[in-house]
Amino acid sequence: MDQGRISAGQLTLLVMSFTIGSWIVLPTGLQSGQNIWLIILFGLGGGMFFACLGLLLYRRFPGKNLFEIHELVFGPVIGKFFSLLYLWFFLQTGGGTLGVFVTMLKSTVFTATPDLALLVPWVIIVIYGCRRGIEVIARSNQPLILATVGLILISILLVLNIFEADNLLPFLDKPFSRIAWDALGVAVFPFGQGVIFMMILPRVNRQQKVAGAVFGGLIGAGLVLMIIQSLAVGVLGKVAEVLVFPTYEFYRIIDIAQVLTRLELIPLLNFLTMGFIKIMLCLYALAFGTAQLFNLRTYRPLAIPIGVLLLVVARRIFPSVSEHMRYFEEVQPYYGLFFCLVLPLITLGTALLRGRARREMAP
Amino acid sequence: MADDRRKNRIFRGSLGLLLLSLVLSGGCWDRRELETLAVVTGMGLNYAAQGDGYEVAFQIVRAAQLQSASGGAGGGGELKPVWILRSTGPTVFEAVRNATFQSSRRLFLSHNQVLIISEAVAKGGLLPALEFFVRDHEPRNTQWLLLTPDEPVEILDAAAGLERVSALAIVDLMKQYQLTSKIKPVYLADYIKTRIEKTTANTLPIIRIYETAGKKELLLDGTAILKEDRLVGFLDHKETRGLLWVLGEVRGGVITVDLPGGGKATFEIFDAIPKVKVEFKEGRVQVKIEIKERAGLGAQTTYADLSTPEQFKKLENLQTKAIEDEIRAALAKAKAYKADIFGFGEYLYKHDHRTWQRLQKEWERYFVDAQVEIKIEAMVEELGLVTRPATYRELRK
Structure with a gap:
């Protein structure tokens, strides 16, 4: 098994990249238009709550990852079943992310390139990174997230001449139920998907800093997403609602003295690097989890077959972009909630009950 | 043993080539x-x-x-x-x-x-x-x-x-x-x-x-x-600028006024900053437009000396009227076509969306009925390179 260690700071950056990941490309809750930043804020709140649950669970079983916790709490059979459910979730998250990126690349720049020509190199690099272990993933993430955040901050300057603060008004013109639903969607995806870090927490070298690192990462990602979405809405106005990739689109309008134009490369770079980290983490959790499930000595040989599986899932999971968007709008909030709220709650509840039972039996 | 190692090397080499070709193929196929x-x-x-x-x-x-x-x-x-x-x-x-x-x-x-x-x-x-x-x-x-x-x-x-x-x-x-x-x-x-x-x-x-x-x-x-x-x-051109004054897109241009007692003066506009406010009061939409404009004298067709502060005051007033004229003209056209080109409705939506919700279905009617108050502050700041037309003037006592 992977003996690599990462620092708390690296964990923070990983959480950030993972959360920014694919949501930045195909954001949900765009119907809320100018209130998108508020949705992200609420979503961040929800995400922090989910993180609290996970961290509470982790505190009861320090040094154990999610699958080990399952087995400790439910015993080997039911525990493995729970772990299997999560394996599916990781597979679906990773495959979905890969699918989003291929869709985006195909509809923006690489219109005539076949899916496989985009997918295969990507998957190869992801497999390579995954086999190298979490240390390498964390270290390769550092420059990428710095570049992404840096470019997004520079974007603020780039859009100054076309940004209209008025576009962010009116504040809260939609019914609250709508806002709550959209916020739930954002809480579950991208923030809730961070449940995947339950597989990585034991790898952190200074365990007492884990909680702070996770929260820091979530807040950092929330801020970055808020900035870029507010920029998109401020530049595009209500049009952001009808665009498939608003965060990509607003860079196309940037025009500073006819010199700085056509800056689509910036969002593409950001999206690709963040997506790369997210998919790599998904694959790592998948391979690691599978190895654990079957009591294998090492996860490394699994990276290739599971990587190929990821590729297949990515091609099949969303037959069209329209189904994809409908899924995120209407299904994902329930579905994701099951994995980031219901299952951890059940696990935590059972752990508490059994813990109490054990204590009562002990004396 | 040595044979094994060689095989291994060939295998690795070909694998590397394969990977390279794959990575290279991921480019832009429609270039x-x-x-x-x-x-x-x-x-x-x-x-x-x-x-x-x-x-x-x-x-x-x-x-x-x-x-x-x-x-x-x-x-x-x-x-x-x-x-x-x-x-x-x-x-x-x-x-x-x-x-x-x-x-x-x-x-x-x-x-x-x-x-x-x-x-x-x-x-x-x-x-x-x-x-x-x-x-x-x-x-x-x-x-x-x-x-x-x-x-x-x-x-x-x-x-x-x-x-x-x-x-x-x-x-x-x-x-x-x-x-x-x-x-x-x-x-x-x-x-x-x-x-x-x-x-x-x-x-x-x-x-x-x-x-x-x-x-x-x-x-x-x-x-x-x-x-x-x-x-x-x-x-037309005049009405278009009337629209631009309100939208805040007047970034320059010239404006000509009739001087009292004959002749004309043309000003160069430096900039104009509008402030628009739309409210719904007493069953009517009330629009307040405030514009701060700065200009300089660019040409005159009289022999009069327009460079004194008193004259400037008069010129500013004339300009105020000319600008208001343009805005009124645009407004009249827009109302005639029942087309809210100024975005008053959008302003109301952004700043008071509850009222807008009530009005939006019949916005056309409310727009035509809107009461528009225009307040313009024109400043004449510059003269160009001469103070007055080059005519002989008696010395003042």
């Missing part, structure tokens, strides 16, 4: 080199003469001709620097593709600068014609939109004054709008952005052909109003 492209700089949209569908006109640059012109080589059978092409199809997209029946190279739309729209299309609804340009990945949202009462293809084919390519000439015409502020340039992105708002009406600049010295030249001629995507009316 095209410049000499295989037909770079489109201007496009015209019209309905097809026969049947339903669109007729799209293209202006394609002959890059080689552009170069030979600057070199001054010229020569006998020199071609025009642009090639004009027309094709039809049931949708704009299909018309664009159908152009390859005539063009040996595939049309490349990323560098398209202007979209010239015929009046017929504007009357029949513009968005269905523009939709392709937003949806497709090639055209940019920063193309200029213009309306023409003539055939769009004629605009693309017109002599371009000092330029070689008329589309590029139009781009420059749009960019120097602030020299008069009597034209409102509209990007494709602007049009879409206004179009998606519930109550705001769109405007487009009008371009047409006029003949001088036997050549067809281009002329910007006012502004068209599109309500609910359809052409409903026109603004």
